[in-house]
Amino acid sequence: MTEFLGTDFLLENKYAVELYHEYAKNMPIIDYHNHLSPGDIAQDTIFSNLTQVWINGDHYKWRAMRTVGINEKYVTGNAGDQEKFQKWAFTVPYTLRNPLYHWTHMELQRYFDINSLLCPENADDIFGETQEKLQTKPFSCRNLLHKMNIEFLCTTEDPTDTLSDHRKITNEGLKMSVSTAFRPDKALAIETEGYLGYIEQLGAADNRSITSYDELCETLSNRIRFFHNNGCRISDHGLPHLYAEDFTHNEITTIFKKKYQGSPISEIETNKFKSALLQFLSKEYHSLGWVQQFHLGALRNNNTRKFGQLGPDTGWDSIGDWSQAASLSGFLNKLDSTDQLCKTIIYNLNPRDNEIMASMIGNFNDGSIKGKLQFGSGWWFLDQKDGMTKQINALSNIGLLSCFIGMLTDSRSFLSFPRHEYFRRILCNLFGKEIENGQLPNDMSWIGKIIQDISYNNAKSYFNL
Structure with a gap:
């Protein structure tokens, strides 16, 4: 009987064992999306x-x-x-x-x-x-991170954040690099009751008042550049799906004015507003050479009673079943049509969308950058053995797994980094089984290089680290 969690955990043959121990195991970790507290890192809690x-x-x-x-x-x-x-x-x-x-x-x-x-x-x-x-x-917090051989990690902050903790971390010259992603979801959520309160906070972060859509865009542009000047090169959005409605500038200014004046906003107006603001933000990211991420498909805050008691991010979210393909295609195409589509990572939460995502990225990989469009790793409910395997297989069958930028934790825990090991073991085992059954050649040096690329090298190049 195989030992539980032994040295060769999840590695089912000698080829998988060699790929993991000789090629994957000791590669540094690039964790390009998580929700860790920068304050704990800054203070070395x-x-x-x-x-x-x-x-x-x-x-x-x-x-x-x-x-x-x-x-x-x-x-x-x-x-x-x-x-x-x-x-x-x-x-x-x-x-x-x-x-x-x-x-x-x-x-x-x-x-x-x-x-x-x-x-x-x-x-x-x-x-x-x-x-x-x-x-x-x-x-200590930092030593827990060093213990896992982390080279780069990227937290996630709202546009209103002062980034004081990140500046402290940068100034102390740690062994690892710590940055942040810009997450402006609250600026998009015009349908919510607290929207105007948030817009007031956003304006205060930029020492101004926001009373119009144009002023909102100017403020977000300023905050993007503030983040950029403090080392940020990545954005992140958590959305049910992308938005690709046609709109005019006059329509969007009118919609914002209605909201500002307390008038109700219709569903189509909400969708137009989000389409416009997302396109604006994405063009800003492109102008600065950023990578944009879209986490799609979470149905949030399902249990209203418990949400009312405990608030968001306390365990009441699940997988949603929105249609993804048409809006995702429309959104990406609008940006690509003016050659303003930057490096983009798309993640799905519903496993039925794996093949949609894997095929969609091929529409916009235009030869300008290796792996410009990425089908992101198994996320949230899918960052487990079956979910990772299905994501890897969908990408292998429809795209090029060799160009994949690999795993991330998406975690709030400083003890979560063995998930990278988990992913690497699963990856090596998939390759190892196909070498054994003759579906792949017994070329360990080349396949080992591909394993190292997926584990580390591709992400290092993609994020210009």
Whole structure:
């Protein structure tokens, strides 16, 4: 019987073993999208215990805990950290075949050299052992990152952010490079009740008032350049789908004026506004040579009762089923028609859209840049073994996997980076099995190079690092 989580975990033959250990394992990590706290990196936070660094903020774990019947007091409530950890330890044995089971034990191994399977019986011992380690300098926030061989990571911030933490990080000259992505989703959300309040905050960040659509565009342009001057070269959008309505400038100025004056906005007006502002933003990104990312397909805040109690990003989101192809094609084509389409990564949350995304990027890979359009890695509900495999296979069958820029964490946890190892093992195993059955040649040096490109080299080139 094969050892659980042993040296050759997920590697099913000698070719997969060689590809992983000789080519993939030691490549540095480029994590180009996550939701880590730049404040913790700037301060080099010492976390009090495993709950603070591992459970708090992790809606993957929260959903699992609720599913087995854990009261919210022990999930996001006011229970003590050790009590919350005990409830997570109770949950873990029930997560068999969920990626949380693999991730939990990989993270205990990689960061703390703990090989035991987490359960209620050893919860207090593991809590105590990790607490003792976490309160020492080798386990500070930055050292947790260094331990995983991270070369570059990119957090995600709103246009109103001062980037003071990022400036502090840059000025201290860390071994790794830390940047941010520009995420202006709130500026697009004209249909929401709090929109004008946000527009006021956005104006204040630029020392102005925003009373018109043109002033909104000017402010966003200024904030983009502020981010650019502070090292940002990536944008990110989380949307149900892209928008590609036809519009006139007069229409958009009128729509913004209506909203500003408190008048209702129709669905078609909302879609036109988002189409216009997205095109404006994307042309700004292009002018500065940025990479733009679009995370598409999340159906958010489904449980209105719990959302009202706990707010967003607390575990009430799921996979949506919007039609993606036509709007995505229209949006990309409008930018390409004026040669203002920058490097673009598109991610889908619904696995039914894998082949749509894999085929769409081929329409706009124009030979100007290797892999200019990217089908992003399995995201959120899809960043598990089956989801990653299906994304890799769709891209292999329809596009060129060899040009893929690989994995990211999309995480709020500083202990999430073994997900890169997880991805690399899955990738190597897919290649290894096809070498063994004669579907690929036994050319380990060339296939090893492709593995290293997907794991690291392609991203390093794509983001000009």
